[in-house]
Amino acid sequence: MKWQCALLQRWLPEYPEGDLPAFWKGRLKAHLDRCPACRAEQAALREVVEAIASAPKGDPGPEFWTDFSREMHLKLVRAAQAGQMAPARSVWWGRIPYLVGAPALAALLLWVAVGYLNPERPGLTPPPQVAKSAAPAVTAPPAAIAKQESATPARKLAAAPQAPAELGESQNFVNVARNSGDEAFPEEDLDDLDSTLAGMTTQEREAFLKKLSQHEKDGSCLTRYSAISSA
Amino acid sequence: MTDAQLVAQAQNGDLPAFEELVKKYQREIYGLACRMVSDPEEAKDLAQQAFMQAFIHIRSFRQDAQFRTWLFRIAINQCYNFLKNRKKFGDPVNCDEVVLVGEGDSPEEELVTQDERRRVYAALEKLPPKQQAVLTLKVEQGLSYQEISEVLGGTPGAARVNYCQALKTLKKNMKSEEEDEVAMRTSPAVATRVPRG
Numbered sequence: 001m002k003w004q005c006a007l008l009q010r011w012l013p014e015y016p017e018g019d020l021p022a023f024w025k026g027r028l029k030a031h032l033d034r035c036p037a038c039r040a041e042q043a044a045l046r047e048v049v050e051a052i053a054s055a056p057k058g059d060p061g062p063e064f065w066t067d068f069s070r071e072m073h074l075k076l077v078r079a080a081q082a083g084q085m086a087p088a089r090s091v092w093w094g095r096i097p098y099l100v101g102a103p104a105l106a107a108l109l110l111w112v113a114v115g116y117l118n119p120e121r122p123g124l125t126p127p128p129q130v131a132k133s134a135a136p137a138v139t140a141p142p143a144a145i146a147k148q149e150s151a152t153p154a155r156k157l158a159a160a161p162q163a164p165a166e167l168g169e170s171q172n173f174v175n176v177a178r179n180s181g182d183e184a185f186p187e188e189d190l191d192d193l194d195s196t197l198a199g200m201t202t203q204e205r206e207a208f209l210k211k212l213s214q215h216e217k218d219g220s221c222l223t224r225y226s227a228i229s230s231a
Numbered sequence: 232m233t234d235a236q237l238v239a240q241a242q243n244g245d246l247p248a249f250e251e252l253v254k255k256y257q258r259e260i261y262g263l264a265c266r267m268v269s270d271p272e273e274a275k276d277l278a279q280q281a282f283m284q285a286f287i288h289i290r291s292f293r294q295d296a297q298f299r300t301w302l303f304r305i306a307i308n309q310c311y312n313f314l315k316n317r318k319k320f321g322d323p324v325n326c327d328e329v330v331l332v333g334e335g336d337s338p339e340e341e342l343v344t345q346d347e348r349r350r351v352y353a354a355l356e357k358l359p360p361k362q363q364a365v366l367t368l369k370v371e372q373g374l375s376y377q378e379i380s381e382v383l384g385g386t387p388g389a390a391r392v393n394y395c396q397a398l399k400t401l402k403k404n405m406k407s408e409e410e411d412e413v414a415m416r417t418s419p420a421v422a423t424r425v426p427r428g
C-alpha cells in the first residue's frame with residue numbers, strides 16, 4: 001500500500017457524510033476517483049459497519065426488564081439504607097492544585113526570570129502564593145504559625161519560601177527567616193509592609209518593629225526597614 | 232425531566248429519580264455489556280453493577296459532563312475488569328447464547344442471516360476490548376468521537392484512529408470466520424481441527 005493510501009484510509013470510515021474536515025474530504029474524493037484499492041477498502045469498511053449496525057441487539061423481552069427493575073430496586077434500596085452513597089468529592093479542594101499551580105508557576109517563572117536578568121534589583125521577594133505553593137517542604141515553626149494565625153490573612157500566606165540559588169539579594173529575606181529560629185517574621189514584599197502593620201495591634205506592631213531593628217543591628221536585614229521602623 | 236434534573240435529585244438521595252435514569256439507560260448499558268462480554272447473564276450482572284457504581288458515586292458526578300457518557304465509562308470499566316478476570320481464569324465463551332431476534336424472514340433466509348450474524352458476533356468477540364468498545368459506542372450507540380474520547384479517555388483524534396483500526400480488524404476477523412465456515416462445510420474432518428478461538 002502506498003503511503004498516501006495509508007494516510008487517507010484513516011479517514012475512510014467517515015467518507016462521505018461523516019465527521020470529516022473539508023480538507024480531507026476533498027483529498028479523499030480526488031484519491032478515490034483514481035485508486036481502485038482504496039475504493040475496494042471503502043466498500044469493505046462500509047459492509048462491516050452495516051453488518052454491525054444490522055446485527056440486532058438481543059432484546060431479552062419485557063419479563064427480563066421487569067426482573068431487572070425489581071432487582072435493581074432492591075439493590076438500590078439496600079445500598080441507600082446501608083449509607084453506601086459516597087459523599088461528594090469536594091470540587092474546590094480537588095481543583096486547588098490546578099487553580100494555585102498554574103498562576104504560581106507563572107509567577108515563579110517570572111520572578112526567577114526577572115531576578116536572573118536584574119539581580120541588582122532590591123527587595124525581590126516571591127509573591128505570597130508562590131511562597132505557599134512552591135515550597136511546601138519548608139514550613140514555618142509552630143510558634144511562627146501560631147503567631148501568623150492571629151495576624152492578617154496576608155501574613156498567613158507568607159510561609160518561609162525556599163529560594164532558588166540565583167535569586168541574588170532576595171535570599172537575604174529567606175536567610176532572615178531561617179536564622180531567626182522559631183520566631184521567623186513574615187517576608188512579605190516590602191510594599192506590603194504598611195498593610196501588614198495596619199493589620200496589627202499596637203503590641204504586635206511594637207514587637208514586630210523591635211524585631212526588625214534587632215535584625216538591622218545584626219546586619220541581617222536591609223536598611224530600608226529602618227526608615228519604616230523609626231517612623 | 233432532563234438528565235441534569237434527575238441527577239440533581241438523585242444527588243440529594245432521591246431514589247426514584249435515580250431509578251428513572253436506570254430505566255432510561257438500561258437498554259443501552261445492557262446492550263453495551265452484551266457486546267463486550269458476549270454473555271447475556273453476565274451482561275445483566277455487569278449492567279446492574281454499573282448502575283450501582285453510578286448510584287454510589289452519583290455525588291461525585293459533575294453536571295458539566297454528560298451523564299450518559301459517564302455511565303458508559305463506568306459500564307466499560309466494569310466490562311474491562313470482568314474480561315481481565317475471565318482471561319485470567321479462562322472461562323469459555325459461548326456466543327450462541329446471544330439471543331437473536333428474527334425479523335420475519337422466511338426460514339431459509341432466516342438461517343442465512345443467522346449465519347451472517349453469528350459471524351459478526353464471533354468476529355466482534357475476537358477484537359481487543361478497547362476496539363470492541365469503540366465500535367459499539369460509534370456504530371450502535373451513535374456517539375461522536377468527542378463523546379467516545381470522554382468515555383474511553385484520550386483525544387477525539389485517537390478515538391477516530393482506534394475506530395478505523397477496529398473496523399479493519401473486524402473485517403479481517405469476519406473474513407477468517409467465513410473461511411472457517413467454508414472449510415467446515417467442505418470438509419467436516421478438517422473443520423474439527425480448525426481452531427476457532
Ligand SMILES: [Zn+2]
Pocket residue numbers: 004005031035037038
Ligand atoms: Zn489509495
